[in-house]
Amino acid sequence: xxxxxxxxxxxxxxxxxxxxxxxxxxxxxxxxxxxxxxxxxxxxxxxxxxxxxxxxxxxxxxxxxxxxxxxxxxxxxxxxxxxxxxxxxxxxxxxxxxxxxxxxxxxxxxxxxxxxxxxxxxxxxxxxxxxxxxxxxxxxxxxxxxxxxxxxxxxxxxxxxxxxxxxxxxxxxxxxxxxxxxxxxxxxxxxxxxxxxxxxxxxxxxxxxxxxxxxxxxxxxxxxxxxxxxxxxxxxxxxxxxxxxxxxxxxxxxxxxxxxxxxxxxxxxxxxxxxxxxxxxxxxxxxxxxxxxxxxxxxxxxxxxxxxxxxxxxxxxxxxxxxxxxxxxxxxxxxxxxxxxxxxxxxxxxxxxxxxxxxxxxxxxxxxxxxxxxxxxxxxxxxxxxxxxxxxxxxxxxxxxxxxxxxxxxxxxxxxxxxxxxxxxxxxxxxxxxxxxxxxxxxxxxxxxxxxxxxxxxxxxxxxxxxxxxxxxxxxxxxxxxxxxxxxxxxxxxxxxxxxxxxxxxxxxxxxxxxxxx
Amino acid sequence: xxxxxxxxxxxxxxxxxxxxxxxxxxxxxxxxxxxxxxxxxxxxxxxxxxxxxxxxxxxxxxxxxxxxxxxxxxxxxxxxxxxxxxxxxxxxxxxxxxxxxxxxxxxxxxxxxxxxxxxxxxxxxxxxxxxxxxxxxxxxxxxxxxxxxxxxxxxxxxxxxxxxxxxxxxxxxxxxxxxxxxxxxxxxxxxxxxxxxxxxxxxxxxxxxxxxxxxxxxxxxxxxxxxxxxxxxxxxxxxxxxxx
Numbered sequence: 001x002x003x004x005x006x007x008x009x010x011x012x013x014x015x016x017x018x019x020x021x022x023x024x025x026x027x028x029x030x031x032x033x034x035x036x037x038x039x040x041x042x043x044x045x046x047x048x049x050x051x052x053x054x055x056x057x058x059x060x061x062x063x064x065x066x067x068x069x070x071x072x073x074x075x076x077x078x079x080x081x082x083x084x085x086x087x088x089x090x091x092x093x094x095x096x097x098x099x100x101x102x103x104x105x106x107x108x109x110x111x112x113x114x115x116x117x118x119x120x121x122x123x124x125x126x127x128x129x130x131x132x133x134x135x136x137x138x139x140x141x142x143x144x145x146x147x148x149x150x151x152x153x154x155x156x157x158x159x160x161x162x163x164x165x166x167x168x169x170x171x172x173x174x175x176x177x178x179x180x181x182x183x184x185x186x187x188x189x190x191x192x193x194x195x196x197x198x199x200x201x202x203x204x205x206x207x208x209x210x211x212x213x214x215x216x217x218x219x220x221x222x223x224x225x226x227x228x229x230x231x232x233x234x235x236x237x238x239x240x241x242x243x244x245x246x247x248x249x250x251x252x253x254x255x256x257x258x259x260x261x262x263x264x265x266x267x268x269x270x271x272x273x274x275x276x277x278x279x280x281x282x283x284x285x286x287x288x289x290x291x292x293x294x295x296x297x298x299x300x301x302x303x304x305x306x307x308x309x310x311x312x313x314x315x316x317x318x319x320x321x322x323x324x325x326x327x328x329x330x331x332x333x334x335x336x337x338x339x340x341x342x343x344x345x346x347x348x349x350x351x352x353x354x355x356x357x358x359x360x361x362x363x364x365x366x367x368x369x370x371x372x373x374x375x376x377x378x379x380x381x382x383x384x385x386x387x388x389x390x391x392x393x394x395x396x397x398x399x400x401x402x403x404x405x406x407x408x409x410x411x412x413x414x415x416x417x418x419x420x421x422x423x424x425x426x427x428x429x430x431x432x433x434x435x436x437x438x439x440x441x442x443x444x445x446x447x448x449x450x451x452x453x454x455x456x457x458x459x460x461x462x463x464x465x466x467x468x469x470x471x472x473x474x475x476x477x478x479x480x481x482x483x484x485x486x487x488x489x490x491x492x493x494x495x496x497x498x499x500x501x502x503x504x505x506x507x508x509x510x511x512x513x514x515x516x517x518x
Numbered sequence: 519x520x521x522x523x524x525x526x527x528x529x530x531x532x533x534x535x536x537x538x539x540x541x542x543x544x545x546x547x548x549x550x551x552x553x554x555x556x557x558x559x560x561x562x563x564x565x566x567x568x569x570x571x572x573x574x575x576x577x578x579x580x581x582x583x584x585x586x587x588x589x590x591x592x593x594x595x596x597x598x599x600x601x602x603x604x605x606x607x608x609x610x611x612x613x614x615x616x617x618x619x620x621x622x623x624x625x626x627x628x629x630x631x632x633x634x635x636x637x638x639x640x641x642x643x644x645x646x647x648x649x650x651x652x653x654x655x656x657x658x659x660x661x662x663x664x665x666x667x668x669x670x671x672x673x674x675x676x677x678x679x680x681x682x683x684x685x686x687x688x689x690x691x692x693x694x695x696x697x698x699x700x701x702x703x704x705x706x707x708x709x710x711x712x713x714x715x716x717x718x719x720x721x722x723x724x725x726x727x728x729x730x731x732x733x734x735x736x737x738x739x740x741x742x743x744x745x746x747x748x749x750x751x752x753x754x755x756x757x758x759x760x761x762x
Contacts, residue, residue, distance in 0.1 A: 351602055353602065353603070353604065353649075353651075354602075354604075354627070356648075356649045357604045357627070357629075357649040357650055358649075359649065360645060360646070360648045360649025360650070361629065361649070363645055363648075364631070364642065364645045364646065367638075367641055367642070367645060368631070368633060368634070368638055368641075368642055369634070372631060372632050372633060372634060372642075373629065373630075373631050374612070374629070374630045374631070374632065375628065375629060375630070376615035376618075376619070376625050376628055376630070378625075384614055384616070384617075385614050385615075385616075387615070387616035388615035388616045388619065388625070389615075390612065390615060390630055393629065398626075401626045402626045402627070405625075405626055417713075418713050419620065419740075420617070420620060420714065420715075420716075420740035421614055421616050421617040421620060422614060422617065423588045423589050423592070423613045423614050423617040423618070424588055424611065424613060424614065425614045426611075427611075453709075453710065469704070469707040469708060469709060469712075470707065470709070470710060471707050471708070471710060471711055471712050471713050471714075493707060493713060493714050495704050495707055495714075499585075499702040499703065499704070500702075501704050501707075501714055501717075515614070517704075517714065517717070518586060518587065518588040518589060518613075
């Protein structure tokens with residue numbers, strides 16, 4: 001189906017209203033997701049980490065990702081385009097699409113429609129922010145091809161007549177699937193080569209993802225043929241009494257409504273890929289918006305889109321805001337797919353609980369400070385606490401880690417303690433004393449030989465404990481080449497008469513408790 | 519909100535009421551089984567005899583005594599973590615992450631929280647209970663009774679499990695089960711030779727009301743070949759080897 005896609009690049013920067021004389025980036029999970037043109041000219045591109053970006057451009061202004069702000073600002077663009085076309089589908093804040101069949105005939109051709117759309121969007125974007133690359137528009141036979149056309153031609157309108165020919169020259173990585181990596185290694189570099197293969201073979205080898213890739217490369221829509229109109233009476237609606245004026249209230253109720261709709265669809269083996277959210281106020285004002293998603297929309301995603309739409313309407317430009325409270329909320333599944341489901345728990349992939357936990361962690365980090373909420377990352381080392389280092393939670397892609405847990409081979413570290421590791425490690429070794437039967441301190445010589453058999457020990461000025469079993473010394477000499485950080489010590493494992501086991505170190509004359517096996 | 523099932527009868531009559539009822543019953547019985555949240559979180563097999571439900575009942579608090587408290591409390595969360603639950607640890611002195619992972623907790627679902635002030639413990643725990651299934655507190659500061667009761671109520675409401683380790687009096691949290699280590703013996707270390715290989719613990723659990731008779735079990739924590747093992751026969755120790 002001939003589609004027009006409007007793409008405003010780096011929308012988060014535009015939505016934040018960044019000034020045009022300061023390089024600005026927007027970060028999410030410590031990585032850059034959008035950069036203003038001034039920042040891009042300094043080679044600060046999406047995908048870099050915060051520190052790298054700041055190193056490339058010291059005067060960078062860093063903003064945090066706020067999807068609600070993005071969606072609210074984009075509502076203004078979508079609202080302006082409502083005059084041109086009735087059924088606008090928002091793909092994500094910054095990108096929307098609509099079918100050109102009707103509007104094109106009304107306005108007199110694809111070129112004219114694209115030109116008008118571009119003018120309208122640019123007008124709205126300019127009123128929002130001075131910065132930002134201009135919007136671009138692409139028209140082609142499928143949504144994916146139109147997106148590619150818009151991205152290729154920044155700042156203009158591109159109408160593609162020969163979609164298949166246009167796609168044939170694009171590299172496979174533009175599909176944005178995990179499969180692209182594998183295809184490149186197999187020797188398939190362009191979409192044209194991919195389209196030349198047999199679809200049945202791709203389906204047999206790679207499954208539904210291969211079929212999707214072939215469909216996109218051949219210029220067909222990514223919705224499968226079995227996507228049909230939903231059965232009647234599947235809309236979920238809710239009346240709100242008394243009328244709600246706050247976004248939070250309605251968003252909260254929308255959550256349960258979305259879950260109800262999702263359950264209804266799931267019971268019929270369906271999943272929704274496009275949903276129309278209709279909102280009506282007490283005075284009869286209505287606002288309806290189509291939201292489309294690649295694949296199926298989960299209940300949480302639907303609720304999120306309700307919140308975006310309401311925020312955009314209630315907190316948007318004053319002229320368009322409603323004059324009364326909201327009384328009716330309706331979720332209508334516009335397009336459903338048979339629900340193939342995702343085998344979530346089987347291979348240990350992501351679940352809803354994981355996303356909820358990650359959201360909670362950001363709240364906790366805001367309350368306590370990001371350095372107080374830590375997660376474990378594999379490191380490596382000889383000492384008991386060096387195997388895994390604790391890093392702040394937002395320095396790591398938590399959800400990505402669950403899908404792809406890093407399995408590093410255990411590196412050999414000569415001088416490392418054997419399993420089991422002590423569970424309580426003291427950051428600074430607590431001073432201790434170890435003596436033999438006669439009360440003389442026990443020392444370890446230069447060649448690793450111990451001067452006497454240890455009989456009792458104590459921590460600091462505490463009471464003496466008799467040693468019932470011990471082993472050592474395990475000598476460690478670390479970083480002999482670095483005069484500041486060099487370390488020569490010997491470790492002992494000691495069990496005393498209270499039954500506790502401890503890990504003691506001796507460095508020169510000084511004994512210390514490095515860890516306790518609690 | 520579901521639509522009524524429509525039966526199409528060839529003669530065009532309206533479907534009989536009992537037909538609809540029978541079909542709905544059949545639909546309900548053969549529908550996809552939803553993974554309803556279970557009432558109890560799983561616990562490692564060697565620890566199962568300690569709990570009356572053979573698992574950690576959601577919404578309850580478990581108190582672990584002062585001896586071997588850190589290892590035992592982390593081992594309680596191990597099976598739940600492997601099944602997909604998140605485990606959070608709140609402590610002034612955080613336990614060694616590698617040791618925790620060795621006990622069986624999966625590192626991708628482990629969170630360690632170190633509150634700077636004693637007053638932020640309560641907010642931290644309350645927020646954690648929102649997203650995490652197992653929250654382990656290691657030597658928490660003394661909380662007012664009212665605050666402890668409120669936290670316990672929140673635990674019940676969220677269906678999480680709170681494990682409090684290493685404090686003398688935990689009555690403010692109203693724990694369902696109190697675990698204590700009665701005997702502790704390290705294996706593998708001799709007089710100047712060997713290395714620590716395993717620890718035999720005798721753990722005693724005392725519950726409330728119906729489960730108030732103490733239950734005991736003997737486990738190896740940490741075990742010789744992994745996290746935790748039950749004792750059937752004396753474990754075969756690894757041969758003493760030169761280390762280093």
